[in-house]
Amino acid sequence: MSNTPLRAALLIVSTTAAKDPSTDASQAALSDVLEKEGDGKWALVDTKIVPDVVTQVQRQIMLWTDVAADTINLVITTGGTGFAVADNTPEAVSAILHKPAPGLVHGMLAASLSVTPFAMMSRPVAGVRNKSIIITLPGSPKGARENLQAILKTLPHACLQAAGLDSRTLHAGGVKKLEADAGIGSGSHSHSHDHQHSHGAGHQHSHGHGGLVRHTAPSSNPMSNDPNLGPSRRNRESPYPMLSVDDALNKIKEQTPPSEIITTKVDRSLPGHVLAEDVQARENVPAFRASIVDGYAVVVPKDGNLKGVFPVASVYHASPGEVKPLKEGEIARITTGAPLPPGATSVIMVEDTILKTMTEDGKEEKEVEILADNVKEGENIREIGSDIKTGTVIISKGEQISAVGGEIGLLAAVGVAEVKTYRKPVIGVLSTGDEIVQHDRPGDLRLGEVRDTNRITLMSAAQECGFEVVDLGIAADKPGTLEETLRDALRRVDFIITTGGVSMGELDLLKPTVERSLGGTIHFGRVAMKPGKPTTFATVPVKNNAGERVTKVIFSLPGNPASAIVTFHLFVLPSLHQISGISPAGLTKVPVTLAHDFTLDKTRPEYHRAIVSVGKDGALIAASTGGQRSSKVGSLRGANSLLCMPSGKEPLKKGTKVDALLMGGIRSEV
Structure with missing residues (x-):
């Protein structure tokens, strides 16, 4: 056989995927099987999506199979093989086949039935048109993968025969040689073996299990993760490779789904959420010129001299109300936070004044003597936007809203009623x-x-x-x-x-x-x-x-x-x-000093439950919670940290520094 890969094409039959290709997951699954389990014999050269329409299915297949140049060796369809009204793929394909291939159909059904009895609800078709092999697979990515895996090893031989290679030459050496060339053995179940291998069973000898003595070939006693096979046919040890903690954390980082952005109200439910975009102030703070002291609003003369007795024209409190203009020579009683009357240019502190006379009812000030000299405009005044100006970014994307840091009050102060956040999963x-x-x-x-x-x-x-x-x-x-x-x-x-x-x-x-x-x-x-x-x-x-x-x-x-x-x-x-959207993700890591000797596990790093406290010298001290057996519930009591302990034969001595992951608040030593 030539080293040139066989050419495969994939036809996705789905009205939904034809409208939105992102809804299809079978392409990725089947491409993965051809690439990882095809022994380098396949090149997926084309993929098309058509709706559940017989004529469109047939037209695309014939475009691939009826052209002499650039022959497509294998056409794979996925979808439309069930009993639904729109499932017409088997009929569409059967009508244009030149030769049926019932053996391939039997192989797919046998493999699927070993997984679930519902495989009998599938209606696969396989055969030859011109020089191309055509097989129909279910629309389910899982079912499509399993069906293709079941017959994949035999397809190169079928494609070469269909392409016109001499059968005598192909069959030279007999069935045993064909099986060896295909990578399969008599009586073995190719799907079970491939499934085992794809999950890392080939790694089982390299993880310290010692020298294994096996008296049968792996293919003669296939392992499976199918619960229906019973314990005698189940995996006898884990088929999953042993990862380090760092590699596992990297896998989590790579495969955790992306965040979803939602709109969240600025209320008591907001703390704990992370902002998905910058938040800008919608209003100035303050929104008006305001006094920062209790005192008297004045109009500062050019010479800045305000010594003398002045009539109190009005009183202004922080509560909203009508504000009258202030003229030079008049003063207005004003409280902290109250808006300045129009025309006022400064505020004199009440401590710089003397009460001279009261109104006849004795309830209000009538005249006040001001003792200030060399007064300048703008004294004791908070100008519009002096705290926050409209349009200023007040909280940035990625910041987490807390219940104690004042972020809620800041958002409320500038009139922000809702923000974009990352949705927290349920x-x-x-x-x-x-x-x-x-x-x-x-x-x-x-x-x-x-x-x-x-x-x-x-x-x-x-x-x-x-x-x-x-x-x-x-x-x-x-x-x-x-x-x-x-x-x-x-x-x-x-x-x-x-x-x-x-x-x-x-x-x-x-x-x-x-x-x-x-x-x-x-x-x-x-x-x-x-x-x-x-x-x-x-x-x-x-x-x-x-x-x-x-x-x-x-x-x-x-x-x-x-x-x-x-x-x-x-x-x-x-x-x-x-x-x-919380960053950095995971527990906070801090260096701590061991309060006593710690025994280490000889082969694996250990995450030791411990109590971290602040010593008298300010250093963080870690003490074990006791026996660390994984079933021992008592080892959790009081634990506020996990000590990152290496493997080793000798104990870590008191005073050694290690990293601790903090699960809770740090205590103070009594």
Whole structure:
């Protein structure tokens, strides 16, 4: 076979995508399969989108297959293979095929049926037209990917035959050679093997598991993340590569969905939000010339001499009211903050005056003697806009509105009633496991039951960080139940946090449910840290209420309480901050001094629960909360920080400096 890649073309059959190409996700999925699993044998040379119209489907396929020059070896269609009224792709393709290919159809259906019984609802077609192979795939990115993976290894051979290569030459060496050239083996399930490999199973020997002794070839005992296969066919160890904490944080930064900009009212709900644009003053502050003292408004003569007795023409308070002009030789009683009467050029402090006479009723001043000399215009006056001028940027994009810093008052002062902010995601918190019961359920626990401490702890932590939280309850360890719960949650919230179900037991269903049932992508499933090794970060494509395709986040944290709260602060919080526009994202890191010796884990860096306080010399001192076993709830009590401890065989000595991530306020030593 020549090293020249075979030419493939992709036809997306979707009336919706024809109107808005951004709604299609199958192109990216299929391009990824050809590129990463095609062994360099394919070049995707063209992609087109047509609506669910038979004539348009046929016309585009014939444009690719009926031209002698630049033959398209493989035409892939996606969409229109179901039972809906508009699903006509199989009929459109069947009508223009010269030769059917039932074996390819059988291969796709067999692979899909091993995943879900609903695969029997698909109606794939495959065959040859002129020198091109044509296959029809479902419109679902997940289904399309699985169908293409099932037959991809055999397609180069089919395309070469269809293109006219001599069959005797192609088949020289027999079936064994064909299988070896294609990278498949007799009796193996190509999709299961590829699925395993694509998630990093090939890394399993390089993570310190020791020398593995295997008596069978990998292809003869395929592993899978399909819960329906049972424990004997499930992965015997995690297929996910072990990431460092820094690499995991980088994955979170790269894959966290972009922020959404909304309009928010300037009221008590605003604190905690981050501005998505600069805010300009709509009004001058002050909006009028105002006195900054209690005293008397005057018209300063040219010589600045105001010594003498003056009649009090009027009284001005800070409350709104009619203001009369002031003439030279008159003075007006004025309070702090009150507007100056027209004509007034300065204010004399009450301390620089003497009361001479009162009105007949004794309630008001009649005459006042001023003792000031060399008075200048503008004294004791706040000019219009002297604090803030109209159009000035008062708060910049990216600043977070606090409840204690005066930002709300500043916005109110300049007449800003609403601002653009980054929307804070609504978080759903879910516990998983048949053994989990409500924390407040009356009565004693039965053997094996565990009270749900994680859900209430994580909900409280998220609320303390300023986020709206929805209680998703407890999901049973059953694939259908977990899938239904997660689908319902994705309709209600933007961001899901689960605990439990992420290790290697036969009932740990979270990862396979996210991948196989929800069509999500797991960006990492193991982290080299203690506690929290099986922490999982995934994104799932969904449609919102407006029918737009959006991405939502699922963090699956370990079931042990200490692991859950540590990984929430270390991984979940940075993602929440990023979506909300908060920068820098994550916990504040400060250097601290160890108050005593700390034992280290020999192989993994540890995030040690600790209490940080201010010593008498002003230095930050860190003391352990005690035993750090991941299931030990007591290690969380009083903890306000996570110490970033390296791995090592020898303890870190008292007085050593390490970094601490602050989860709460710092205490003062008594």
